[in-house]
Amino acid sequence: MKPYVEFENGQKMPIIGYGMWQCDSPKQLEDALDVALEAGYRHFDTAYLYQNEDVFGCVLKKWFDSGKVKREELFIVTKLPPQGNHHERVENFLQQSLNNLQLTYVDLFLIHNPATLELGADGKSPKKDASGNVFPDLTTSLEDVWKALEAQVDAGKTKAIGLSNFTSSQVERVAKCARIRPANHQVELNAYYPKKQLRSVCKKYGISVCAFAAFGSPGRKSYYVSPTNNDAHLKLKIPTLFDSPIVKEVATKHSKTTAQILLRFLAQQGIVVLAKSVAPDRIKSNFEILDFELDADDLKRLDSLDSGKEGSWAFDWKLSFPGIYKHPEFLLTEDE
Template sequence: MKIDRYIKFWNGKQMPIIGLGTWQASDEEISVAVDAALEAGYRHIDTAYVYENEAAIGKALKKWFDSGRIKREELFIVTKLPMTGFQPEKVEKYLNKSLAALQLSYVDLYLIHFPCGLVDKEGNLFPVDEAGNLLIDPTTDHVALWKAMEAQVDAGKAHSIGLSNFNARQIERVVKAARIPPANLQVELHVYFQQRELVDFCKALDITVCAYAPIGSPGLSQFMDKIGGDKSSLPSLSPLSDPVVKEIAQKHKKTTAQILLQHIMLRGIAVIPKSANPERIKQNIEVFDFTLDEEDVKRLDSLDKGNKARLFSGDMLKGISKHPEYPYKDAY
């Protein structure tokens, strides 16, 4: 079994199969992480408007461009439309803000971050009422929103467009109405939550998949503290310390993270592990010099726990599950 270094979109564009995840990375961490990633050979960087670190990424990239060590066309940059930008007329405004912060004229992939729209209160990414519940916008219209996303491709501001955290029913609705089909779906996916039905569904529609939290999001508990979320709602899971994963890592003389990443990549799914540690960033891309054998894959496949292993759910954002487009009520 050989791992392809790229996954190919329906439109011929290619996305490096491994990228740097930047969720929860501060400006100081971004500067170090982007340098370490580009030095180590990463050419795919994933961010989002709500991560509030696009400007720091832009600054780090500009330094590399100015030095002549890398060209814009060698990189694959992904960002996402925030939930407060879900009125069609606001898509361009939010993409322009992202492009200005990133100091770029286009992104390689622009995703709708989550299927549920929020009330747009300038400067407030997650507006809440007095009880701390999110101010949801129940009028979210995915078809109208998608047409505004397509307009960004027409304008040359996004080379490809896609979805994140959408379920099969929502994806199908977009695909049926699309003039420019989604190129990619980004979802939580790891050894305990392998999302096989959703991946097969996307494959049949020629939509590629990118896995966030591919090593189980060890920083999630820290994030829950930050937003005052209910940590008790999180499943107590640590793929990095799973005995089977550890045993396979010892056998190949690799880290448990490298085993978890390759297991996903062998399925033709992109991965975006987040790290701010230069040594781990370097290790995470060193996954092309060994191959899991059939027995390893079988053992890792058997660790799938299905939906009960979902780490990112409505419990994280108070009141979001009341939104008519909340995606996790469906089986996949």
């Protein structure tokens, strides 16, 4: 298994990345990033919405200044937020991210969500009403936004561009209109929710796939059991992947952690994986998945965990952006 996937432009995206969503504090993230860099991670994934690009930028500057790592040795990904998902705002939001990261370019810039929201008066946040509801913006299209991303490749501010949280039909639309095709599509993907149809469409257009929630979002119970989520009791019937007897048995067989098995299962299929932890020992062990191989029986057993839509536990955009579901591009239905 190669330790990277290669884009059409020759870029090599390391198959294991460190994800930065949901870190409790700037100091916690700073410490975790130091551990990850020391452990050998060279692929780092952040986003404008994570509100931690500035922390990462300070860590990067420290490491560059020390001479421990060079910019060209890293693969850095960030994402365009829904309020920036407009052909007239793409350049401004990418530049805000670059300023936060203290960089002149990123390696990959993704559209975080296909829906577009109206921009607030501060020029940074979505416009909201008194109840906190956001406003869908219908004055642009995915095709026009994609052209604006292509212009950023031309300007040298990002080496590659891609998608996140798109459906198969939306991927098709962008791929067909593209002068520069999407290099990568980042989606929720794990043994419970392998999204084979979407992966097939991406393969058709030469688009690599990156998995977030590769562990099946083990922190999901505290997130989903809330007064605003009436479906929580239905989804909680599925145990976490860490508790799956099959995953545990395969881990014992290979003398590996359950997390390592779940990451290797995806990576061995050519899927880029994001591992997120702030615990130093887990950060290190999550990176150690290249020294063993799952056999055909292992892969078959892990593949049997496919639970279709019920396996989905991703970030619920409707909870954080009330009203976003009113945009026609919002993911009202997921791919199987």
